[in-house]
Amino acid sequence: MSFTELAHERYSCRMFSDKKVEQEKIEKIIEVGMAAPTAVNAQPVKIWVMNTPESVAKVAKATNYTFKAQTIFAVGASKENGWVRPFDNKIFSEIDATIVATHMMLEIHDLGLGTTWVGYFDPAKLQEQFPQMKEYDIVGLFPTGYPSDDAKPSPRHTESKPESEMVEIL
Secondary structure: OOHHHHHHHOOEOOOEOOOOOOHHHHHHHHHHHHHOOOHHHOOOEEEEEEOOHHHHHHHOOOOOOOOOOOEEEEEEEOHHHOOEEOOOOEEOHHHHHHHHHHHHHHHHHHOOOEEOOEOOOOHHHHHHHOHHHOOOEEEEEEEEEOEOOOOOOOOOOOOOOOHHHHOOOO
16 A cells, blocks of 8 residues: 555544454554654654553543553653654644654554544643653544444545645745
8 A cells, every 4th residue: 555545545543343452553553653753753642552441540530532442542742751852842743753653643544554643631630640751742542443344534634624724836
């Protein structure tokens, strides 16, 4: 499959089967996340994997949107370790974490799995459950698994603004 096909085919999966994600696939997702580019290669990012019933139950205390996935990734950004653009002091750590998460999402789909980017969670509750996340801005949670037979893209999946609204050639 070409990258363009992958980018168009991937969708936000919100229904998962009971089949567990194999450890080899989890390792591949982590590998691809770690290969993602970051500003000046500072790598101010942390990836957490929650794939035990106990850790997934802890995530559910911070969000209703686990979609019964048995594996959930979290990606966090460390402001203290991110590159800072000297002209305006823009910290790039959240951008870096977003790039890492996007790479992971595309790999998840390429491996025949599904995920969605969950931004609707209570960071304080999540960090209460997982104190090791306290020093990070969590950019997203990624429930991951095999799509159920009923999983399908949202009706809005293929909707886009017109190119004229999103692109300007200068």
